[in-house]
Amino acid sequence: MTRVRVTAPQPAARIAPKRPYHSREAAEDSDVGQVFVRSLIRSQLRLAVVVASGFLLVLAAYGSMVALVPELAKMRIFGIPVNWIILGAALYPVIGLSAWLYNRSAARNEARYRDLVEDK
Amino acid sequence: MNPAVGLAAFLGVALATAAIGFYGVRISRTTGDFYVASRTVRPWWNASAIGGEYLSAASFLGVAGLILLTGTDALWFPVGYTAGYLMLLLFVAAPLRRSGAYTIPDFTEARLESKAVRRVTSLVVVAVGWLYIVPQLQGAGLTIRISTGLPSWVGSIAVVAVVCVTVVAGGMRSITFVQAFQYWLKLTALAVPVVFLLLNQTGGGSPVLAEASSNPTGLPAAGLYQTVSLLVALLFGTLGLPHVLVRFYTNPDGQSARRTTLIVLGLLSVFYLFPTASGLLGRVFAPELARNGRPDALVLLLPGKLLGGVPGDLLSALVVAGAFAAFLSTTSGLVVSLAGVISQDLLGGSVRGFRAAALLAAVVPLAFAFTTDSMALAGSVGLVFAFTASTICPVLLLGIWWRGLSDTGAIAGMLTGAVLCGGALVSSTIIGSAAPGWLAQPAAWTVPTAFGVMVLVSRATKHRVPGTVTRLMTRLHVPERPVATERRLR
Numbered sequence: 063m064t065r066v067r068v069t070a071p072q073p074a075a076r077i078a079p080k081r082p083y084h085s086r087e088a089a090e091d092s093d094v095g096q097v098f099v100r101s102l103i104r105s106q107l108r109l110a111v112v113v114a115s116g117f118l119l120v121l122a123a124y125g126s127m128v129a130l131v132p133e134l135a136k137m138r139i140f141g142i143p144v145n146w147i148i149l150g151a152a153l154y155p156v157i158g159l160s161a162w163l164y165n166r167s168a169a170r171n172e173a174r175y176r177d178l179v180e181d182k
Numbered sequence: 183m184n185p186a187v188g189l190a191a192f193l194g195v196a197l198a199t200a201a202i203g204f205y206g207v208r209i210s211r212t213t214g215d216f217y218v219a220s221r222t223v224r225p226w227w228n229a230s231a232i233g234g235e236y237l238s239a240a241s242f243l244g245v246a247g248l249i250l251l252t253g254t255d256a257l258w259f260p261v262g263y264t265a266g267y268l269m270l271l272l273f274v275a276a277p278l279r280r281s282g283a284y285t286i287p288d289f290t291e292a293r294l295e296s297k298a299v300r301r302v303t304s305l306v307v308v309a310v311g312w313l314y315i316v317p318q319l320q321g322a323g324l325t326i327r328i329s330t331g332l333p334s335w336v337g338s339i340a341v342v343a344v345v346c347v348t349v350v351a352g353g354m355r356s357i358t359f360v361q362a363f364q365y366w367l368k369l370t371a372l373a374v375p376v377v378f379l380l381l382n383q384t385g386g387g388s389p390v391l392a393e394a395s396s397n398p399t400g401l402p403a404a405g406l407y408q409t410v411s412l413l414v415a416l417l418f419g420t421l422g423l424p425h426v427l428v429r430f431y432t433n434p435d436g437q438s439a440r441r442t443t444l445i446v447l448g449l450l451s452v453f454y455l456f457p458t459a460s461g462l463l464g465r466v467f468a469p470e471l472a473r474n475g476r477p478d479a480l481v482l483l484l485p486g487k488l489l490g491g492v493p494g495d496l497l498s499a500l501v502v503a504g505a506f507a508a509f510l511s512t513t514s515g516l517v518v519s520l521a522g523v524i525s526q527d528l529l530g531g532s533v534r535g536f537r538a539a540a541l542l543a544a545v546v547p548l549a550f551a552f553t554t555d556s557m558a559l560a561g562s563v564g565l566v567f568a569f570t571a572s573t574i575c576p577v578l579l580l581g582i583w584w585r586g587l588s589d590t591g592a593i594a595g596m597l598t599g600a601v602l603c604g605g606a607l608v609s610s611t612i613i614g615s616a617a618p619g620w621l622a623q624p625a626a627w628t629v630p631t632a633f634g635v636m637v638l639v640s641r642a643t644k645h646r647v648p649g650t651v652t653r654l655m656t657r658l659h660v661p662e663r664p665v666a667t668e669r670r671l672r
Contacts, residue, residue: 096656099660113268158451169437
């Protein structure tokens with residue numbers, strides 16, 4: 063086995079892309095290409111903000127429910143108070159579901175972008 | 183608790199960690215291997231490793247302890263720790279992976295074309311890392327004292343020693359396997375005792391759990407401001423944690439960074455059910471621990487208290503092993519990422535420099551851990567999240583999504599956040615329990631202020647926005663070519 067001296071790559075070299083200059087990159091640098099890129103970024107940001115606000119709304123809804131309906135703390139399922147069940151277990155699937163939906167839509171945005179750029 | 187049991191559990195975890203660490207050494211050959219495992223780690227491995235690294239003393243011991251103390255108010259902690267990953271997925275995961283940077287300072291320097299930004303980011307990252315290691319070492323001290331009766335410093339030093347040996351010898355490749363192993367160890371160590379105790383105590387649904395809403399300390403419930411501020415800190419603090427970010431560079435492309443995060447969310451959700459259940463069991467069967475002032479030891483003491491005898495000893499050994507896995511994995515993750523930052527910026531970036539930096543990264547917080555007294559673990563880790571959310575989070579979010587960010591704006595915002603949040607935390611520590619809520623839990627006002635300063639100063643210094651911004655934004659957000667899969671097979 064040959065030993066290879068391990069050294070840190072220089073930051074500038076690491077960030078600068080070393081790949082050959084593809085025609086698609088040329089397209090991304092053009093004015094039309096930039097219109098597509100900007101619209102991709104906008105749609106990804108919009109998607110992220112929508113999912114995040116949806117999740118925060120669920121949290122806010124839980125918070126106001128606890129504040130408005132104090133009897134909730136006295137209700138029980140299998141001897142465990144309902145607010146413990148919601149906060150301690152039921153919120154996690156909501157987080158997972160939001161993440162899954164986001165992943166699907168984000169990948170779809172990217173596929174749409176790819177189609178646009180490669181069809182040209 | 184039987185001292186031999188605790189000692190055996192600690193030695194077992196330390197040996198397993200070292201063994202996996204050394205097995206990993208043989209694969210790590212190039213610089214890329216050493217720093218980020220060549221970005222070839224599979225999503226499942228990587229997700230387990232991220233989970234292993236993230237679930238610290240605060241999650242393993244602190245959450246259950248805090249639930250014992252404050253009940254439903256504390257349930258927001260695991261929800262926030264998990265939802266923080268949702269925010270990371272939504273706003274940071276894929277673009278950051280595509281940036282190609284290894285560390286947060288690398289990213290800010292590339293995005294803003296400024297050495298000064300890099301230096302400020304490095305300082306903040308090192309501060310966050312050190313602050314985060316301290317509670318891990320305090321947790322180790324607590325665990326060793328409870329389980330073996332030895333003085334606390336033995337535990338802290340033992341954790342630092344094991345971490346230094348594995349990190350110095352193996353680098354990231356072995357760390358990935360070590361961390362993945364430790365996630366599953368931690369899950370087992372909490373889940374088995376909890377399931378066992380639940381079956382044993384309730385015999386399948388006896389009404390004894392109805393005591394869950396009892397309040398052993400009589401502490402008042404947290405107000406709306408406290409809860410909101412805590413959530414701001416946890417949701418926006420996670421995406422700036424240095425040891426979490428470096429993990430994302432081990433994904434082959436942006437798409438797989440997202441997939442990994444989704445798996446991480448699943449792993450965290452499953453894990454947090456068990457500290458919650460432990461806290462609930464503690465409220466019902468061991469409320470006196472809350473009054474004795476050692477609620478963080480709840481998870482460690484519960485099996486021995488409820489079962490006793492040989493089964494109690496065996497379960498205690500498992501819990502102690504899991505606790506040490508928590509301290510070791512989080513500390514080594516932090517030490518690796520801090521060592522990366524320190525060696526790049528101070529020591530020229532050689533592997534020898536990386537090793538020296540790893541020692542430095544681990545030993546400084548040890549001094550802090552000796553000189554300060556431990557508070558509630560989940561609480562003190564929550565404060566680190568507040569600090570991260572006020573400093574690194576704005577520069578990452580604006581850097582990824584806003585073309586107008588300038589280097590001056592980034593520095594002004596980070597410094598404002600650091601001074602306000604750091605000042606609030608220090609002064610509330612000095613004042614003690616009499617500190618007003620807005621000082622003790624500052625994220626709700628320091629995070630928006632840091633964002634505001636960053637945006638306003640960037641607006642005022644528009645001419646300093648780098649000319650490469652178009653190129654870089656394209657790189658961050660445009661999906662990789664299918665070449666990425668080829669790279670994975672290499």
